[in-house]
Amino acid sequence: MPQVTLTVNGQTHTAEVEGRTLLVELLRETLRLTGTHVGCDTSQCGACVVHIDGESVKACTTLAVMANGSNVTTIEGLAAADGTLHPMQEAFREYHALQCGFCTPGMVMSAIDLVKKHPDGLTEQQIREGLEGNLCRCTGYHNIVKAIAAAAEVMHGKRAEIARAAE
Amino acid sequence: MYDFQYHKPASVADAVKLLADPDAKAISGGQTLIPALKHRLNRPTAVVDLSGIAEMKGIRREGNAIVIGALSRHDDVAGSAEVKAAIPALADMAAHIGDTQVRNRGTMGGSISNNDPAADYPAAVVALNATVITSKRRITADEFFQGMFTTALEPDELVIAISFPVPEKAGYAKMRNPASRYVMAGVFVAKTGGEVRVAVNGAAPCVFRQGEMEAALGANWSAEAVGGIKQDATDLNGDIHGSAEYRAHLVTVMAKRAVAAAG
Numbered sequence A: 001m002p003q004v005t006l007t008v009n010g011q012t013h014t015a016e017v018e019g020r021t022l023l024v025e026l027l028r029e030t031l032r033l034t035g036t037h038v039g040c041d042t043s044q045c046g047a048c049v050v051h052i053d054g055e056s057v058k059a060c061t062t063l064a065v066m067a068n069g070s071n072v073t074t075i076e077g078l079a080a081a082d083g084t085l086h087p088m089q090e091a092f093r094e095y096h097a098l099q100c101g102f103c104t105p106g107m108v109m110s111a112i113d114l115v116k117k118h119p120d121g122l123t124e125q126q127i128r129e130g131l132e133g134n135l136c137r138c139t140g141y142h143n144i145v146k147a148i149a150a151a152a153e154v155m156h157g158k159r160a161e162i163a164r165a166a167e
Numbered sequence B: 001m002y003d004f005q006y007h008k009p010a011s012v013a014d015a016v017k018l019l020a021d022p023d024a025k026a027i028s029g030g031q032t033l034i035p036a037l038k039h040r041l042n043r044p045t046a047v048v049d050l051s052g053i054a055e056m057k058g059i060r061r062e063g064n065a066i067v068i069g070a071l072s073r074h075d076d077v078a079g080s081a082e083v084k085a086a087i088p089a090l091a092d093m094a095a096h097i098g099d100t101q102v103r104n105r106g107t108m109g110g111s112i113s114n115n116d117p118a119a120d121y122p123a124a125v126v127a128l129n130a131t132v133i134t135s136k137r138r139i140t141a142d143e144f145f146q147g148m149f150t151t152a153l154e155p156d157e158l159v160i161a162i163s164f165p166v167p168e169k170a171g172y173a174k175m176r177n178p179a180s181r182y183v184m185a186g187v188f189v190a191k192t193g194g195e196v197r198v199a200v201n202g203a204a205p206c207v208f209r210q211g212e213m214e215a216a217l218g219a220n221w222s223a224e225a226v227g228g229i230k231q232d233a234t235d236l237n238g239d240i241h242g243s244a245e246y247r248a249h250l251v252t253v254m255a256k257r258a259v260a261a262a263g
Helices: A023-030 A087-094 A104-116 A124-130 A142-155 B012-018 B033-038 B074-079 B081-086 B088-095 B108-114 B121-127 B211-219 B223-227 B244-262
Strands: A003-008 A011-016 A049-052 A055-058 A071-073 B005-007 B024-027 B046-049 B059-062 B065-069 B131-134 B138-140 B145-147 B159-165 B169-176 B183-192 B195-201
Touching (some): A023 A049, A049 A104, A087 A142, A104 A124, B012 B046, B024 B033, B059 B081, B065 B081, B074 B081, B074 B088, B074 B108, B081 B088, B088 B121, B088 B169, B108 B121, B108 B159, B121 B145, B121 B159, B121 B169, B121 B183, B169 B244, B183 B211, B183 B244, B195 B211, B211 B223, B223 B244
Parallel strands (some): A003 A071
Antiparallel strands (some): A049 A055, A049 A071, B059 B065, B065 B159, B131 B138, B169 B183, B183 B195
């Protein structure tokens, strides 16, 4: 069986996998990092999005062996060791950008990639288009879009803290 | 998904040797193959991962052509300074394939080798009269795409790069299904060295050239020139997403938009 060695959230892991093992299966079933979800399992919903070497990918459509040697970040790897949330997580909380929460890990991971790829800022339209690969069936997206806009301001250094949502 | 042997060759020569096995399948980004494996539409005994082959990577200008390595991801093409400067319509096409996560994995070589009727790149390859450089030969765009999911590639033949002549003008427009975002009909128009080529994707089982529009644009490069041309609906795809007649109508609308985008 192929062996893979990869860094997940800063920790190096080595595991035996089958050729057909998906990255999301390795993360959830072997490493027990169950924050990465499997929604559709057909590359459409984006609940399984993680970062490989800083870029968002669908972990249900990536073979674990193909991630060999790479640096993977999952939703569990975002908050600081003392529990301080990543600005994107903080913004999702502040703007009530989730209801059932199932899509949230993938939304947050996609949103961070989106903000990093637009260092000059993002329009609402760019945020909506950037979320094309993530489906949410509860929120209607409005609060997700607001949260990402607020997080972008902090991630780009324009504000020190997430702007408060209107009461 | 059934299990398979996994190989990761470091050279085209080694990959081709592994692909001599008729039950072996090549993988690059995997954005089509992995879903197909899950559905057991494909059942290879060996999967050959091309991602470590340096010869198949990189985007460069060679004289009056842009040469794009087969392993270039859609995001690489969309962000390439060379492509944006020389063929902005191609960079823009790449920026609107699938979604961000697909663009971060899917490759140009994989897309054209698969030749899905709804794929975007085949229209650019045909309209720009690109040459497909393989592990065995050079294949013209007109010869490469042969039918639904069918190309001129032999089972152990790999696309190494695609060479696109730099056009004077080029534009692409597509109508996406509102739910799946797959192309219902797309039109790529290009004028290269005085020759006009118009390629239609998404509307039929395989990309095709629209000769009547090529002649009209050759005489008068304007949206009005193609606006009165009606695409024959015979042989176009008709399914739950749209009838053949609807797709035929879209071909004219997309052609007008593509010419307008090309300027």
